[in-house]
Amino acid sequence: MAADIWTALFIALLAAFVGYEVISRVPVLLHTPLMSGSNFIHGIVLVGAIVALGLATTPLEDAIGLVAVVMGALNVTGGYMVTVRILAMFDRSKGKGGAP
Amino acid sequence: MAADIWTALFIALLAAFVGYEVISRVPVLLHTPLMSGSNFIHGIVLVGAIVALGLATTPLEDAIGLVAVVMGALNVTGGYMVTVRILAMFDRSKGKGGAP
Amino acid sequence: MTSYVQDAINAVYVVAVLVFILGLKAMSGPSTARRGIVYAGAAMLLAVVVTFASPGLSNFLLIFVGVAIGGLGGWYWARVVKMTAMPQMVAMFNGMGGGSAAAIAAVEMLGHLSDLTSSSLSLAGAVIGSISIAGSIIAFLKLQGWMTSKPIVLPARQVVNTAVLVVGVGFGLYALVVLHTFWLLPFYVLLLLYGILLTLPIGGADMPVVISLFNALTGIAVGLDGFALVNGPLGDAGYAMVIAGVLVGAAGSLLTLLMAKAMNRSVSNVFFSAFGATEETGAAVQGQLKPIDAADAAIQMAYANQVIIVPGYGMAVAQAQQKVKELADLLEAKGVTVKFAIHPVAGRMPGHMNVLLAEAGISYDKLFDRDEINAEFPATDVAFVIGANDVVNPAAHRQGSPLYGMPILDVEQAKNVIVNKRGQGKGFAGVENDLFYRDNTRMLYGDAQTAVGKLVSELKKAT
Amino acid sequence: MTSYVQDAINAVYVVAVLVFILGLKAMSGPSTARRGIVYAGAAMLLAVVVTFASPGLSNFLLIFVGVAIGGLGGWYWARVVKMTAMPQMVAMFNGMGGGSAAAIAAVEMLGHLSDLTSSSLSLAGAVIGSISIAGSIIAFLKLQGWMTSKPIVLPARQVVNTAVLVVGVGFGLYALVVLHTFWLLPFYVLLLLYGILLTLPIGGADMPVVISLFNALTGIAVGLDGFALVNGPLGDAGYAMVIAGVLVGAAGSLLTLLMAKAMNRSVSNVFFSAFGATEETGAAVQGQLKPIDAADAAIQMAYANQVIIVPGYGMAVAQAQQKVKELADLLEAKGVTVKFAIHPVAGRMPGHMNVLLAEAGISYDKLFDRDEINAEFPATDVAFVIGANDVVNPAAHRQGSPLYGMPILDVEQAKNVIVNKRGQGKGFAGVENDLFYRDNTRMLYGDAQTAVGKLVSELKKAT
Ligand SMILES: NC(=O)c1ccc[n+]([C@@H]2O[C@H](COP(=O)([O-])OP(=O)(O)OC[C@H]3O[C@@H](n4cnc5c(N)ncnc54)[C@H](OP(=O)(O)O)[C@@H]3O)[C@@H](O)[C@H]2O)c1
């Protein structure tokens, strides 16, 4: 157990760096789609919710697990759709270069 | 066992991203010190060498382990010293700005 | 057998994480952004599907029902919502993620309260997830207009808020210590309350920063849940949650800072100063407002060589973008060069103006950044400001002004300036704008949609 | 007890990894670079020290002896070596890392050949580590001049090399399959041989790229070793090795590509074309070389308003930097403005010129990048090229030339050009340089140290 926490810490540390580096030079124009896109990515919470509900044993756990799944699914599909729609607005950008 | 390989894969994946991102915009001027600095960082091999020798049981393992430790120690101290010396050359750069 | 299945599942998670990162990377450049989200979406789908194969799951019917309700609901809602309601949509879906994280933590704590490491991590995830869902819902209500978007400032709020937070977390810790799940109830109630109290005093205009911060928080909550679950049922899927969550946590935190910086605020200022509630700064301004009517304004523009249109928040609330497009088309038909000057924080979310104008069908190569267009104002006959205020306020050049240091569009250098707004309303920062009093400035009063509409009919008449 | 010790050790590794990353980040900006390496060094020291506390270790005496020998040796060697020998030093220490990784893999395979996953990973680490040490030693010998730095091209080398590699790896796999450690011996021998064969055909001037690639390879070998050891004795220290190793692997690979790009080569070209062995391209050049003697050159410079000095590889091999500094001081004493134009790949390692000139005490704000100074040549009275050739070759502007596309210093636009070199030797790319034949160019023949020395004495005489 204890060892795995350390492993997870290594992972968290690296993930934080990656997240930071990836965003570090983004134009203001893309702040909103990027916020929405990263919103979509934490929709991975649905995976955790499925497992939690799948392993729930009492009715209370079932109920809370169901709430978790519904909310997770809302997050993931809504987040995806909103991002796609926002980015579709930028699609006319084709003409004008933009970042390399 | 099998599970830990996956964990290590996650870690390797993230580390590769971090390495890539960190270097992605470096001026030519710093290529040599950076090469030398990253050379130093893989000197962490010394840690592995110490453990390998520390757990060696046969004379052959002892001998090879000793070679590993000596080489690892050469890597780490030499890599450090060389990098410091190269960077010391750049120290006059103070006057002239440089990257932010 | 199970081991191979587990290996296959893990492989999918590793690939999914890889694609998430690449997707996020792609999303930070305009030309690759769409590809990025599509790939990330495919990876997510895969990750969710393989999770069903995880060993030991039951309750499949419930899971399907839950995924179906949430999935279809989210899909539908996100499709039908109007483009202008996007910020509150993002807030809402983000809140859902935080709620899900809090609920997962609850299930975990109900089942395994005795494993102290896991429960502590779950508790932390529950704290952050609860704040995120409650706060996001308030943000949603404010932006949607179902609640006043004015800051709501309760008495002694710093003290009360802190007390709610501390007592709430105290209940949670007590539950872990006495191993009694009942105490999780007041814990959740108080934490949700804290999320509400934290968000109430924040004005609607600051919401993009707030949403971004809650987004980062949800990421961290998800990461903590993943942490807690790694050794339990989730195995390596836990790592996928840790990575995706922390990734978003870090990226979102940075994004929050960048956003706040782009509008010249600090994050703590956003959260703790109840900006806009009381502020009413600004030196007394000399001069007079000189109105102009639509007919005269139309003539001035029609005979100009170059017109630069500067849209702002007022254009967005009035939904005037279609009319603006018509106006631009008519002017161009008369041989006038029309350009749009887009300030990065014009409107109420980053990229707001680009999104609206692009939606109205205005070609992207007529939109210019601050840096690209500022030099052109002196050679411009008419600068037409539609519902913008702060982003053209020369007070930004004056030390001491609350706007000081914000980069602005130098509209005042144009030969003539026509400003459309409804009356004497101030901008988001609440600062007087002496641009409106300058000799070369005329005021075209009225709601942006109506006013621009009138310009359009005048121009049509003239043809 | 052990568990707490283990936790403490792990915490140190996590912190060490964090500092490594921050250190590497800092090292990629000139102003923060020194701080970066110092922090990384402190973290490394800590990581090594806590490793001694790992549970179950014995053999402490041997370990101390090994660390002492290697540590003191590396320290001393790196301190006393001349600045000009830095590239081969880096190669050597990098090779040591690869060798260490290969040796660790050997110990691991000797002890636990039966664990297939770990041994396969160790084998992979051994392959890469062996190539890296053997190749690095060849690179060292070439750069140190203990072996000809000309490409050594053996007949049918592609076939032979591939055969050596395949058979070698075959022995290794066979050892894993039959569980007999004896077969590791031919495995190691052939892999070391492969590393030698791979590096022999590469010319001395390409070595920076090669060293950088071996550096990345060593990183990967270390990462693989860590991978193999994670479940075994190392535990989370294995992860630290994986992270540091892969970090360097990725950073080093990118750095290799960037370096190759900066000198207009591709990496596969470097490895497989034996560049410089046969090449002798270049169109016939019209015109004549017009020599100048030191006295005339000195006068021209002394009466100039501005002199730009362009140092190149020849200045480095001749060790003329001190003389150059004297020259610059004398000219400045006479009121001449002296600037240095530094091409990024002048010399034989990136940053070579900056390092040498800075070492000689020339102030950094007299050194200018290509971008900063190219526009100044037309207004310059004398451009003085010291042992540079390719970086000032106008052929780079001509399609079809091997140099085509390389950004150069536009020396030919100066009013007068004085070029110091020993004779008619070509530059690294082996291309004729028609700059030397231009009307405004004069050749000052001789070894750079001697020639610049003469200029200095002439100038002193004139005072
Ligand atoms: N973009 C972002 O991400 C973001 C996010 C949050 C905050 N902000 C802040 O928001 C501000 C944006 O500047 P801005 O110049 O776009 O807007 P602004 O400074 O908020 O000014 C908007 C102006 O539009 C007028 N207006 C309101 N409704 C109108 C209507 N229906 N028709 C015509 N005019 C109308 C108002 O005056 P009347 O009342 O007299 O009509 C007001 O002066 C900046 O201070 C920025 O920092 C930006």
Ligand SMILES: NC(=O)c1ccc[n+]([C@@H]2O[C@H](COP(=O)([O-])OP(=O)(O)OC[C@H]3O[C@@H](n4cnc5c(N)ncnc54)[C@H](OP(=O)(O)O)[C@@H]3O)[C@@H](O)[C@H]2O)c1
């Ligand atoms: N910086 C890097 O990282 C790096 C690494 C590898 C390769 N390279 C390559 O190296 C080249 C560098 O260009 P460069 O212009 O600096 O050098 P170069 O093109 O190699 O030319 C050097 C010139 O110096 C002369 N020279 C040699 N020894 C001398 C001495 N003792 N005194 C005076 N002159 C002497 C040679 O002519 P004589 O024989 O007639 O004297 C030769 O023409 C580029 O092609 C670059 O791509 C660079």
